[in-house]
Amino acid sequence: MSVVTGPRWASEKEGRSFTRFPVTTMLNGAELTIPLHVITGRNPGPTFGIITNTHGDEFLATIAIREFIGKLATAQLSGRIVLVSVANPMATAGFGRLTPEQHGRTDLHEVYPGNARGNTTQMIAAAITENVLHHVDALIDFHSGGSGGRLQARVDHNSKASAELKEKNIALARAFGAPFVHENEFAGSAAHYLNSRDVVAVNPEVGGCYLGPATSRYYTQMMVNGLDGMLRHLGMLKGKPAAARQIHFDTKARRELRPRVSGYLVSHFEEPQQLGTLIKSGTRLGEVVDLYSYEVIETIDAPFDGYLFFSRYSGMVGAGTQAFALAEAAGSKSIG
Numbered sequence: 001m002s003v004v005t006g007p008r009w010a011s012e013k014e015g016r017s018f019t020r021f022p023v024t025t026m027l028n029g030a031e032l033t034i035p036l037h038v039i040t041g042r043n044p045g046p047t048f049g050i051i052t053n054t055h056g057d058e059f060l061a062t063i064a065i066r067e068f069i070g071k072l073a074t075a076q077l078s079g080r081i082v083l084v085s086v087a088n089p090m091a092t093a094g095f096g097r098l099t100p101e102q103h104g105r106t107d108l109h110e111v112y113p114g115n116a117r118g119n120t121t122q123m124i125a126a127a128i129t130e131n132v133l134h135h136v137d138a139l140i141d142f143h144s145g146g147s148g149g150r151l152q153a154r155v156d157h158n159s160k161a162s163a164e165l166k167e168k169n170i171a172l173a174r175a176f177g178a179p180f181v182h183e184n185e186f187a188g189s190a191a192h193y194l195n196s197r198d199v200v201a202v203n204p205e206v207g208g209c210y211l212g213p214a215t216s217r218y219y220t221q222m223m224v225n226g227l228d229g230m231l232r233h234l235g236m237l238k239g240k241p242a243a244a245r246q247i248h249f250d251t252k253a254r255r256e257l258r259p260r261v262s263g264y265l266v267s268h269f270e271e272p273q274q275l276g277t278l279i280k281s282g283t284r285l286g287e288v289v290d291l292y293s294y295e296v297i298e299t300i301d302a303p304f305d306g307y308l309f310f311s312r313y314s315g316m317v318g319a320g321t322q323a324f325a326l327a328e329a330a331g332s333k334s335i336g
């Protein structure tokens with residue numbers, strides 16, 4: 001008789017389930033658990049992991065994932081989706097990026113594979129590693145901009161992956177169809193850990209929070225299409241992902257423009273459709289107005305010809321905050 005190993009959900013038949021797996025207890029007396037959706041298709045196929053709300057103020061993907069899985073017919077699905085809808089419930093409850101705890105590293109994005117005897121953030125990572133990461137064939141860790149009106153649409157892949165795995169990561173990233181594919185560094189993330197085990201994993205980073213109805217809808221649709229494209233790429237849904245013209249750039253081509261002063265940023269790029277356009281060197285991207293004197297205290301111009309891949313809505317910015325980011329045209333590659 002064969003011994004069944006692995007998590008309980010590994011033996012689920014076609015259908016959907018929602019459970020929570022335990023981590024520890026919290027000071028408010030409640031148990032800290034991690035939510036897990038499992039959607040099992042009619043036909044055999046790979047197990048695709050999705051993690052989101054790793055950072056507690058990046059909730060836009062939530063509504064896109066909900067819409068996508070709500071429409072997904074299990075009869076058409078080959079394989080299984082294993083979805084952690086809120087990876088860090090404590091950060092989410094605190095409406096912040098990090099786990100509100102006293103000691104140690106509190107960014108869940110930096111502590112994988114975690115440690116069951118570490119701090120709470122490490123315990124969360126260890127529980128997700130044990131219950132999810134060790135049982136998937138591919139994974140995405142879905143991020144969006146946090147509070148602060150951020151516009152962005154890209155999939156990041158790991159600069160440290162082996163050449164062979166990098167190719168697979170890029171193929172999955174491209175299937176998402178966002179305007180940018182970015183070779184980035186994210187040591188300590190779930191995707192980075194899985195890459196070290198030779199499992200394909202990338203991080204979509206789309207939209208932001210409280211962007212208003214039109215932009216939220218624009219990004220939600222992009223994410224729904226992106227999930228569809230990734231499942232097609234993995235052979236879990238029939239058909240090919242839609243072809244998309246995309247820009248690939250690495251960290252050397254990336255330039256973040258951070259005002260040296262604090263104030264009200266007047267942004268000249270507040271439409272999501274403006275991302276991906278070539279910005280000529282010297283183009284005014286925005287200016288910072290002093291909240292006190294009403295003077296313009298800094299102007300922000302494009303330092304070279306580049307593709308705008310990150311922008312902000314007008315609003316308050318602290319000194320050193322990323323206001324805009326460009327992929328230098330000379331170091332970027334058009335693909336597709």
Ligand SMILES: [Zn+2]
Nearest residue numbers: 055058143144
């Ligand atoms: Zn994030």
